[in-house]
Amino acid sequence: MVTDEKTLVDALRGLGCNAAVWGHAELSHRDPGFDERNFGASALVRPADTAAVAALVKFCADNNVSLVPQGGRTGLTGAATSHVGQIICDLGAMNRIEEIDPFARVAIVQAGTTLATLQNAALADGLDPGIDLAARGSCTIGGMVSTNAGGIMAFRNGTMRHRILGLEAVLPDGRIFSDLTRVLKTSAGYDLKHLFVGAEGTLGIVTRVAMRLDPVAGASATALVGINDAAAAQRLVRHFLGQTGTSLRAAEIMWRGFAVAMNKMLGFAPGQLPLDAPCLLVLELGADTVDAATTALEEGLAALWEEAGIVDGLVATSLQQARAIWRLREETELIERIHKLPPSFDVSVPGGNLDAYVCAIEAGLKSIDPSYAPYVFGHLADGNLHISINCDGPLPHDRHLAIEDVLYVGLAESGGSFSAEHGVGLDKREAYERHVDPVKRELASAIKALLDPRDLLNPGKIFSPSV
Numbered sequence: 001m002v003t004d005e006k007t008l009v010d011a012l013r014g015l016g017c018n019a020a021v022w023g024h025a026e027l028s029h030r031d032p033g034f035d036e037r038n039f040g041a042s043a044l045v046r047p048a049d050t051a052a053v054a055a056l057v058k059f060c061a062d063n064n065v066s067l068v069p070q071g072g073r074t075g076l077t078g079a080a081t082s083h084v085g086q087i088i089c090d091l092g093a094m095n096r097i098e099e100i101d102p103f104a105r106v107a108i109v110q111a112g113t114t115l116a117t118l119q120n121a122a123l124a125d126g127l128d129p130g131i132d133l134a135a136r137g138s139c140t141i142g143g144m145v146s147t148n149a150g151g152i153m154a155f156r157n158g159t160m161r162h163r164i165l166g167l168e169a170v171l172p173d174g175r176i177f178s179d180l181t182r183v184l185k186t187s188a189g190y191d192l193k194h195l196f197v198g199a200e201g202t203l204g205i206v207t208r209v210a211m212r213l214d215p216v217a218g219a220s221a222t223a224l225v226g227i228n229d230a231a232a233a234q235r236l237v238r239h240f241l242g243q244t245g246t247s248l249r250a251a252e253i254m255w256r257g258f259a260v261a262m263n264k265m266l267g268f269a270p271g272q273l274p275l276d277a278p279c280l281l282v283l284e285l286g287a288d289t290v291d292a293a294t295t296a297l298e299e300g301l302a303a304l305w306e307e308a309g310i311v312d313g314l315v316a317t318s319l320q321q322a323r324a325i326w327r328l329r330e331e332t333e334l335i336e337r338i339h340k341l342p343p344s345f346d347v348s349v350p351g352g353n354l355d356a357y358v359c360a361i362e363a364g365l366k367s368i369d370p371s372y373a374p375y376v377f378g379h380l381a382d383g384n385l386h387i388s389i390n391c392d393g394p395l396p397h398d399r400h401l402a403i404e405d406v407l408y409v410g411l412a413e414s415g416g417s418f419s420a421e422h423g424v425g426l427d428k429r430e431a432y433e434r435h436v437d438p439v440k441r442e443l444a445s446a447i448k449a450l451l452d453p454r455d456l457l458n459p460g461k462i463f464s465p466s467v
């Protein structure tokens with residue numbers, strides 16, 4: 001039994017497995033990533049291979065110490081937070097792309113590989129992992145599996161669940177679940193790898209992943225289009241999705257309040273980007289050449305200008321301009337410079353209801369506090385909206401619940417979700433209990449109890465401690 005931090009760190013160093021070990025003091029000098037609460041643990045272990053992860057998990061099981069898996073520490077719901085007495089299993093040293101098979105279009109990657117590393121490596125073969133998100137430089141493949149990340153291209157290619165072919169994970173008792181299937185078709189009984197997708201490290205630690213790769217267009221063009229509402233944006237998306245010879249790579253929406261705030265924080269000159277419309281749509285179109293993509297965007301927008309009620313539009317004429325448009329959409333952490341820890345939400349709204357949903361939540365939030373005017377933006381084509389309230393957090397509990405009611409009530413019934421792509425983690429556990437079907441929750445708890453009866457892997461995440 002390990003009693004204090006020094007004994008714990010010495011015991012971890014004495015394990016003799018292929019891993020670096022830091023104590024709590026060392027952790028306090030390091031960058032915890034997106035969440036200040038990530039580095040609360042007594043120690044961090046950085047295994048270099050699956051055997052070292054298994055040795056660490058066995059040590060934790062033998063000593064009744066709980067383990068928090070961490071990837072790029074870019075999570076937004078506190079799933080990687082840790083506290084004294086716990087050990088972090090940092091997958092950052094398992095960052096090799098073991099293989100890219102350009103013919104089968106499959107990559108075998110270690111869990112700590114960042115998305116950008118895989119994107120760049122696949123590009124050398126004209127391929128792409130088919131999934132992209134703003135945190136690409138830091139988020140890791142294992143973390144993306146664990147939260148079932150979605151991002152910008154999910155509307156065409158699905159979420160992480162649809163991009164993986166197989167995976168390897170270390171179970172809470174130290175056994176290795178090995179299913180690095182690299183073919184699309186396998187119907188050999190229960191497809192258990194999916195249990196680890198979106199499990200946020202509560203059922204096992206994902207160590208290696210087989211991912212699908214897709215051919216990628218050689219060039220792209222970007223536009224920023226001002227429209228009146230999400231329905232108009234959807235009309236444009238339908239047009240570009242239906243075109244042959246080009247592929248729509250992104251369709252991101254921003255309501256005006258968000259775009260104006262971002263524009264100000266980025267320090268862009270007035271008029272640099274056209275923002276004078278109720279909604280802004282970022283379109284990225286892939287084609288064989290930049291000219292072909294640009295022409296297709298220009299012609300498509302011109303053809304639909306009146307029908308879709310386009311207010312204004314800009315097709316980027318330089319990489320710099322395209323980059324500015326993407327910075328407006330992606331550097332969302334700037335909102336946290338306006339408000340301290342603004343309450344933030346991540347919902348999936350069934351396609352046809354976006355405008356009605358946004359109108360309803362704006363009114364509902366105003367009825368709680370007339371000063372509330374949410375920042376709304378997200379992934380238009382799959383209905384995933386991100387919503388931040390324009391106030392400092394955390395809010396008193398009853399106020400937070402009232403906001404959640406405005407945002408979440410009726411969502412599941414209409415076929416949506418209170419958590420689209422950021423997971424449940426620590427911060428959305430109450431919403432999970434209030435808005436997820438009780439039978440589904442019962443089954444999830446039974447699976448957790450079966451695989452991790454002593455609650456050693458990422459305890460207190462997804463499920464409230466009493467469950």
Ligand code: MLT
Binds near residue numbers: 134378
């Ligand atoms: C995004 O789409 O930008 C991410 O999900 C992050 C965010 O919600 O801030």
Ligand code: ZN
Binds near residue numbers: 378
């Ligand atoms: Zn997102």
